[in-house]
Amino acid sequence: MSNPLICVRGLTKKFGDLTAVDGVNFEVAEGESFGLLGPNGAGKSTIMCILAATSTRTSGTVEILDKDPEKFGPLVRAHLGVVPQQDNLDGELTVSENLFIYGRYFGLSKKFINNKIEELLEFAQLQEKRDVKVEALSGGMKRRLTIARGLVSEPDILLLDEPTTGLDPQARHILWDRLFRLKEQGVTLVLTTHFMDEAEQLCDRLVVMDKGAIMAQGSPAGLIKEYSSKEVLEVRFGSERNADVALVLRNICERMEVLPDRILMYADDGEKLLEEITVLKLHPTTSLVRRSSLEDVFLRLTGRTLIE
Amino acid sequence: MNTGIDVVRIARFGALYIAAARFRSMFKWRTVIAAVDIGNPLFYLIAIGIGIGVLVENNSGTSGTSGIKYIAFIAPALLASSAITGVMDECVFPVIEGFKWRKLFYAQNATPITGKQIAIGVYLAALSRAVFSVVIYYLLLLTFNVVDFGISILIVPIAIMAGGSFGAVMLYFAAKVEKEDYFFNIIGRLIVMPMFLFSGTFFPLSSMPIYLQPIGWISPLWHATELGREAAFEYGLSPLVITTHLLFLTAVTVVGLILSIGQFERRLAK
Numbered sequence A: 001m002s003n004p005l006i007c008v009r010g011l012t013k014k015f016g017d018l019t020a021v022d023g024v025n026f027e028v029a030e031g032e033s034f035g036l037l038g039p040n041g042a043g044k045s046t047i048m049c050i051l052a053a054t055s056t057r058t059s060g061t062v063e064i065l066d067k068d069p070e071k072f073g074p075l076v077r078a079h080l081g082v083v084p085q086q087d088n089l090d091g092e093l094t095v096s097e098n099l100f101i102y103g104r105y106f107g108l109s110k111k112f113i114n115n116k117i118e119e120l121l122e123f124a125q126l127q128e129k130r131d132v133k134v135e136a137l138s139g140g141m142k143r144r145l146t147i148a149r150g151l152v153s154e155p156d157i158l159l160l161d162e163p164t165t166g167l168d169p170q171a172r173h174i175l176w177d178r179l180f181r182l183k184e185q186g187v188t189l190v191l192t193t194h195f196m197d198e199a200e201q202l203c204d205r206l207v208v209m210d211k212g213a214i215m216a217q218g219s220p221a222g223l224i225k226e227y228s229s230k231e232v233l234e235v236r237f238g239s240e241r242n243a244d245v246a247l248v249l250r251n252i253c254e255r256m257e258v259l260p261d262r263i264l265m266y267a268d269d270g271e272k273l274l275e276e277i278t279v280l281k282l283h284p285t286t287s288l289v290r291r292s293s294l295e296d297v298f299l300r301l302t303g304r305t306l307i308e
Numbered sequence B: 001m002n003t004g005i006d007v008v009r010i011a012r013f014g015a016l017y018i019a020a021a022r023f024r025s026m027f028k029w030r031t032v033i034a035a036v037d038i039g040n041p042l043f044y045l046i047a048i049g050i051g052i053g054v055l056v057e058n059n060s061g062t063s064g065t066s067g068i069k070y071i072a073f074i075a076p077a078l079l080a081s082s083a084i085t086g087v088m089d090e091c092v093f094p095v096i097e098g099f100k101w102r103k104l105f106y107a108q109n110a111t112p113i114t115g116k117q118i119a120i121g122v123y124l125a126a127l128s129r130a131v132f133s134v135v136i137y138y139l140l141l142l143t144f145n146v147v148d149f150g151i152s153i154l155i156v157p158i159a160i161m162a163g164g165s166f167g168a169v170m171l172y173f174a175a176k177v178e179k180e181d182y183f184f185n186i187i188g189r190l191i192v193m194p195m196f197l198f199s200g201t202f203f204p205l206s207s208m209p210i211y212l213q214p215i216g217w218i219s220p221l222w223h224a225t226e227l228g229r230e231a232a233f234e235y236g237l238s239p240l241v242i243t244t245h246l247l248f249l250t251a252v253t254v255v256g257l258i259l260s261i262g263q264f265e266r267r268l269a270k
Helices: A044-051 A073-077 A097-107 A111-123 A139-150 A168-185 A194-201 A220-227 A243-249 A270-277 A294-302 B007-028 B032-062 B069-103 B104-109 B115-143 B151-176 B179-196 B213-217 B219-231 B240-269
Strands: A007-017 A018-028 A033-037 A059-064 A082-083 A157-161 A189-195 A206-211 A214-219 A232-238 A253-258 A263-267 A286-291
Touching: A007 A044, A018 A044, A018 A206, A033 A044, A033 A194, A044 A059, A044 A157, A044 A189, A073 A082, A073 B007, A073 B151, A097 A111, A097 B007, A111 A139, A111 A189, A139 A157, A139 A168, A168 A189, A168 A194, A189 A194, A194 A294, A206 A220, A206 A294, A214 A220, A214 A294, A220 A294, A232 A270, A243 A253, A243 A263, A263 A270, A263 A294, A270 A286, A294 B115, B007 B032, B007 B069, B007 B115, B032 B069, B032 B104, B032 B115, B069 B104, B069 B115, B069 B151, B069 B179, B069 B219, B104 B115, B104 B240, B115 B240, B151 B179, B151 B219, B151 B240, B213 B219, B219 B240
Parallel strands: A033 A189, A033 A206, A082 A157, A157 A189
Antiparallel strands: A007 A018, A007 A059, A206 A214, A232 A263, A232 A286, A253 A263
């Protein structure tokens, strides 16, 4: 196997007394789509800034393309595409101007950039908006433009910090489709997210983070298999009854999570479990059997939900 | 791997790439820039130079203004103040925008471009605005016969130096801004306005009480005004005084830029 593109060992970042990242280890291989999943404040964005070679670390080692980003900032950044959490486009300039000036920051020739712009406008589905001021674009369009901008230098690694946060479901699906295409083209993606469905759709492999530390890592399916059951039965008895009923339910289910609004029961066969509840004459107001997700993995690892 | 990326070249020319991007934005504001940089001091020149000039000359002739017409006396000061206003605009708004409003600097810094190059690029673009306004303004002064063509052309680089030194300091303060309202109130009302009034702009600084004169001494505008008057007409500064003025403007520029570059790098790395 060739060297990993990113190699992180014992990475720690402190802001005064606060430890934002606490001894994190991971590697990202070429062509891989790698995710950092965790709630807000888990340290994902801090790690992204360090990977982007713009922020310093307190201790540990980081190698990107075999180089320390702290020592070789410009050289490492020359091979990265960065899509920050907040779009930082130049609103006064047009769509194509934004792509052009960004390409110039990589010292690329005008001819190269102008050819690239055509390709990127098509990729971002913004051909009709090429001469429109960025200010006038919708949130989803701005996001796609920011991603296109990150690709102008044909980077080896694309870093995406919360790529779909704040977008409506339709815009999110368009974006997922675009990112999936990049993945198919073999672009190495590193992304942070607090949406489990996003992580499941886009990541080959991911780490689950909480409070600056990695709780688990693996493929989405592997993590679910390891930390959760095949199916989940969600039952509601009304917020006042949930806790009382849970005491009885413990007798028929090994693992449960009692949330304020519902009870999650982990089982290989959800329907069968529901029948048992019916036999006990407990009559939930609503019930739902679904397959396990990364949300359940996170709940299992931390006792908390991802979006609180 | 994109092999078209030449990191050595970017290290050399990165600041110019930033300046080029700034030009693009400034070009979109060209009408406003021309109006502010040329219109504003021109109004002062006409209203005060001609209007107040009549009062001054009717009462004391040119005895208070080194023997020259009042309008010619204030022209070098207005030229320098035009450079200062222009450079200041370009060293303040784009910097607060870059760090705070649109966070453009963070986007630029995600490329091989460094914080130092961003600071210098923004500064160079700002200086070029001063060059543009001051040259046009000088041509207007020639057209209206306020100054004679000749050695007076030196008031152009002097004015640019004034803008440059003031701008270098403003670049630093703008890069530190977290709360902009506070910044604009303090800078605009308590620094720029008094500096404009008490830098010997409309009267010799020596006519002020001694406790107000230090405002002029620390103001790049006063130093540039004195130098400008020497260039525009017989003002009688000694070579030592001229050297001191030049050194002061240079020193402020250098210190301002060093502080700015450090502040840009620190803030981007946060």
